[in-house]
Amino acid sequence: MNSIPRLRDPAAAPRLLLAVCIVALLWPGFSLTEFDPAALFDERGRATIVKFVGTFFPLETSPDFLGLVLKSTFETLAIATAGMAFAILIGWPLALVVTRSLSISRIGPGPGLMPGRLVRMPARFALMFFRSIPEIVWALLFVRAVGLGPAAGVLAIGVTYGGMLGKVYSEILESNDTRPATALLEAGGGRIAAFCYGMWPVALPELVSYSVYRWECAVRASVIMGFVGAGGLGLQMELSMRMLNGGEVSTILLTFLLLVVLADGVSALLRKVTG
């Protein structure tokens, strides 16, 4: 019991090291991000902010502007919906291709094994490529390819969400009971038939529920994409910000928040009806 008192905290050195590491890593960050809160409060900056924020209230409610906002809101919803239609067109076939349990070559002894893989690999790669580039970058690219306007937004959502849907659809199909489909394939059925009779009935609720959730995300994304010129509410917000018209900005922000709540409600309702 007569141990020499250990008066040093053994954890002190590791703690110090950790603190030094964190500071050493964060410190250059402040200069890299040109961190300078004073910039918010210098003469010119303050004047701009005060003027801008001061105009946030009251909200802009002139009938002309409200009409414009309503039109943009519809446009945003339409972009999201049309974009989802595209995404399903892109994601669905690719999902069928990459789903292993729908592969005919996998079950049979035969020469089809290698070609089967050769088709699946690029399909997987395409899906990954589509979804790994953020939708706003796709929007930026499409704005330059097809011009300013909603078409770029529809295509951007179609491509990005096509990649996501394809991956998740195939995951859902794989995670469900695949024996019925395999049985159909072994009995000589085709891929489409195996899917329609073996998988569709089981997986449907999950597929629908995920698609509806994605639509909800697409509504938000289509607002964001407006900032790079792809139409909808975001485009209006960008224009109002450029003109430092705070009243318009706050009206649009409020509309956006309502739209998100609405999309949330619609998606919950749809999932309840179909689930």
Add this chain to the structure above:
Amino acid sequence: MDARLSVKFNKVSLEYPNGVRAVRRLDCEIRKGERVAIIGPSGAGKTSLLRILATALRPSSGTIGVLDTDPWRLDRGNLRRLRSRIGMVHQAPPIPPRQRVVTAVLAGRLGQWPAWRSLASLVYPMDIAGAERMLARMEIADKLFERCDQLSGGQLQRVGVARVLYQRPDLILTDEPVSAVDPALSDRVVGELNREAIERGVTLVASLHAVDLALHRFPRVIGVRAGEIVFDLPPVRVSDGMLAELYASESRTVPTQDNQTLETVPAGVRRRPMFS
């Protein structure tokens, strides 16, 4: 209130919001430096009594005096200062599992240390030697830098006692301090609390489940049942009949540390020497 008193209860009652009356019109005085054991069946109101003493619960009626003051007439700052003079050993030690033993013990003096010292102690323990001395008295000095979730239940409970010893309070309250410790060790822990009280001349009030421990270690034993004091006597005058009556509702036997029947002699309970 009389300056020689540590605790004074005047017709104290406590009723919980759900209507249970835990304490009924209780009168009691405990002098400074006294060591008192409270025994009684579970649900008798022992814990409520201690929580009133600790100023954790405000009595529904009646007045209390703790360390020369009525805690419920104090402003926040003075109530805090009063509380820093009261140390409570809890039944289940309320110590965060990820805290280190040394920090858990030093936390006993948060009410006395200046704020800078408490803050600095989070980074580097400010009184390692002091914490170790208290842990050594509990025979767990080797656990000084362990995390509390590495300890057994009994070790953790002793950390809780070490924290109160480190606090150096003027009134030590203990609520079943040894429920998770084996008999030999519980004897030692209760002995250590008694030694602290004797050496520094402070008051010790302990609620105990094990009657033999209460009778062997404390010069004054209070039997409580249904929120009322049944007897308040030195242990030599506590008879078998009194104990049997006290625990009549609970079971046929009087609870002891190792569930052995209590050794008694006709004049009362045979007492062991104070420091065995």
Add this chain to the structure above:
Amino acid sequence: MRGAHWAVVAGLVAATWASFAYLALDLGQLLTLEAQAQMWKYVVSFFPPDFSAGHLSRIGQGTLETIAISAIGTALAAVLGLLLALPAAGRFGVVPRAMARLLLNFLRSIPELVWAALMVIAAGLGPFAGTLALAWHTTGVIGRLFAETLENAPAAPAGALRLSGSPASLAFLYGTMPNVVPQLIAYTLYRWEINIRMAAILGVVGAGGLGQMLYFSLSLFQQPQAMTVILAMLALVVIVDGASAWLRQRLVH
């Protein structure tokens, strides 16, 4: 139930058709030979990507800037989030709780990119605007998570310390924090991972990092340079995904 299903399907088809009609999308035009040739030309103009040393070093700089934006933004948000989580967890009463929750909801509801556009106006073009934008939105997200963690933390340890005379603030630091810190760190790291991806694209509204480089290259019709930036973004995302998966696996075992 059968009827309801068909009604939903019909509704969805109608909504899709209405959307295309409303947007007056001329899909036929996209499929003409001329449009396709133009599209192909545009795609080809991105190749080969620009791998010159000068451009790569600028991309390295942009990547560092992106990581710095995400790190500083997340760190700021962790501090602000904790400060707001205390009232939001009801530690100062009912009114501050409602106010803090309202503020957190507001911060969270506005997407990072909208914050970025606003901050570009307030702080000027550059990474500082992106940092602030991430900080505001993440404060809203993290503050709510922190508040929930604090509300679920056991009350006994801090209560016991207050009972022995400790001031409430110190009782919080000694009694509550040790219980919640691992969860707070986990939430912060999780948001940091998301914020790295977000910081890469915030630049398209002028808030610094790789996104701003991409925006500039595309505006100047420098497609090969833009392609390299896109590849860098992809690499960043893949590396962050891999690193976080690896870390998670290690932490679990």
